[in-house]
Amino acid sequence: MTNPRHNGLRSVADQSEEERGGPGSVLSRQSRDHADLDALMRAHDAETDPDARGRILAELGERALRHAFAEETVLFPAYRRFLAGADDELTAHIEGDHQRVNDALEALQRSDPRSPEHEETVRGAFAVIRHDAHDEEDDLLPRLQRAVGVEELRAIGAAWEVQRRASPTRPHPRVPRRPPGNVLAGIPLAVTDRVQDAVDHALPVGAGRRRRALPVVPALAAVAVLALGRLLTRRRHR
Known part of the structure; x- marks a missing residue:
């Protein structure tokens, strides 16, 4: 049994794929991507070889950038369109976090993987990525789910996937x-x-x-x- 969050909405993390609108729904696509990003962060932390950690970090960076681009070009505009009376503070906050992740990934490209500063930057980027996932799954996505029907969630999901695939793959702060x-x-x-x-x-x-x-x-x-x-x-x- 799951409990509603503080906003009275059920997190999409607590919902089945069917409840989220099926595999093509933007809720399901976002949730799967969040799980993939978390798995990469865990794999990075479990790895001891510096070169292998670097490869995992490169894959994570590309996936995170694609994810953020699809959100900023499709998901957030849809949220602002369908919840016209809602405060824009939430999407603005997440966009600010995306900027921080871009800055961190750019810094990691120039840093020594064995330096304390590198590890500190990695920890900061991971924390922001996980924080964003909670903001989206616990608040933004359930609000969108309440405002639109399943077919619209699937249409947004299809557009989200197109932009994710066509997005830049490197940080551009x-x-x-x-x-x-x-x-x-x-x-x-x-x-x-x-x-x-x-x-x-x-x-x-x-x-x-x-x-x-x-x-x-x-x-x-x-x-x-x-x-x-x-x-x-x-x-x-x-």
């Missing part, structure tokens, strides 16, 4: 947290991030070929963005 700025900035950043991801995968840190290839990465990214822009322009004029 200076990107706006709200539409349309985050959407407009996210398209070219997602392209450049994937070019950099491909280089990281093909040319590990320390490889001589990587040092020769890195100056070419910005040019390759620019070409990719231009190609995407031309493609989108042709589609609009069809």
